[in-house]
């Protein structure tokens with residue numbers, strides 16, 4: 448009897464202790480473990496996929512920095528209005544550093560929602576979390592307050608230097624001359640594609656110009672997602688639907704144009720790229736690669752990654768071809784291949800091909816050094832590379848996205864020259880300074896985790912619209928020939944969207 452009891456006790460101990468950091472034993476403490484994030488207030492904070500974090504702690508109150516595998520289970524349940532079981536699709540993403548992201552998506556409105564977080568069938572932190580108020584589907588139109596109230600509620604950062612910098616030339620804007628001038632400058636024979644948007648009484652209107660206007664769906668979807676959650680100020684703006692920034696700073700008057708990509712030679716107002724915007728809206732939906740999944744899908748620890756530069760992509764720019772040539776000269780340092788030929792002619796394909804099959808983005812992180820080279824403009828994969836478990840080598844570039852100016856070389860990434868002339872040297876430096884390279888990778892990842900999550904993509908749009916609305920001096924009105932773009936209606940079968948947040952003050 449006695450030995451049985453001891454054996455059981457030992458087995459229990461064994462499951463709770465793991466080997467962490469070179470033999471030191473830490474005991475996982477389920478009560479000290481922290482659970483936090485917007486997904487714990489799903490009744491108040493709505494995202495397409497809600498998410499929260501679990502950080503493991505030991506009994507001494509120290510963060511645990513190793514994975515405890517898939518022993519953490521999260522289950523979320525609730526009732527629909529009709530009283531049936533509410534289906535909530537839940538995922539636990541292991542960041543392999545002692546922390547986990549939990550995300551979940553429901554297409555229905557759920558009541559009596561309970562979030563259970565279990566480790567070997569024991570509750571973690573304050574689990575179970577009970578949510579009193581209804582948890583609305585992202586598809587419900589329930590704006591609950593103005594933009595500032597919403598930003599406070601979700602905890603947006605308060606300072607956006609890039610927005611200040613971009614809007615500085617526009618202290619007061621009368622929009623009538625702006626739209627006239629934009630038509631003259633950019634709409635010659637449909638040369639450029641852009642849209643003029645108006646938000647009035649929280650409704651979306653637009654008129655687009657040019658031949659390739661399909662990309663307006665990203666802005667439509669973002670605006671709809673925002674109007675479902677908050678009341679936007681009345682605003683009017685122009686967005687550029689092309690890759691290249693448009694505004695020549697030497698041509699007066701300077702035009703305020705919102706673009707996905709900026710450059711040091713142009714004066715466009717940048718906003719999050721359509722790529723990161725779609726990844727936010729379609730989290731757990733249409734896209735598989737997003738800024739949450741990229742943090743978890745490669746378990747290869749730093750020590751086991753290959754100490755080589757890695758790159759895959761299309762032939763969008765000469766330096767990408769040069770990288771292939773460099774990789775052939777230094778195969779021990781660089782593994783690079785083109786996956787598609789599109790921009791250059793056949794003889795280029797013969798020289799730099801054959802093209803290689805795509806490999807999963809998550810496999811990129813089998814390698815320590817991720818090479819980031821511009822495509823036609825900034826490479827929109829950069830935030831994903833930062834969020835993986837490697838370190839990013841970034842080509843010097845005049846192009847930037849909305850967050851690049853927050854980053855510093857040798858702190859968040861390792862820079863190399865635009866013509867790649869020092870790339871080999873930089874790779875060799877990283878090989879002989881492994882701790883430093885690793886730290887840069889960790890700092891870049893931390894930046895991404897704290898600044899490029901779905902919340903932050905909404906916050907950037909919100910801050911930009913807020914600042915912009917202060918500068919618009921002309922009255923915002925729906926212009927002739929503008930189309931109303933209605934918010935897609937939530938399908939009935941997904942449950943009701945009667946918003947108690949909208950109606951509550953009427954009931955009082």
Ligand SMILES: *[C@@H]1O[C@H](CO)[C@@H](O)[C@H](O)[C@H]1NC(C)=O
Nearest residue numbers: 757778782783806810811813
């Ligand atoms: C380059 O990377 C791919 C994907 O990891 C791998 O299959 C291939 O063997 C590598 N090539 C060399 C020469 O190491």
Ligand SMILES: *[C@@H]1O[C@H](CO)[C@@H](O)[C@H](O)[C@H]1NC(C)=O
Nearest residue numbers: 765790791792793794795796
């Ligand atoms: C193909 O493109 C390359 C690079 O732009 C150029 O040097 C070469 O002359 C072109 N060859 C043909 C046959 O057009």
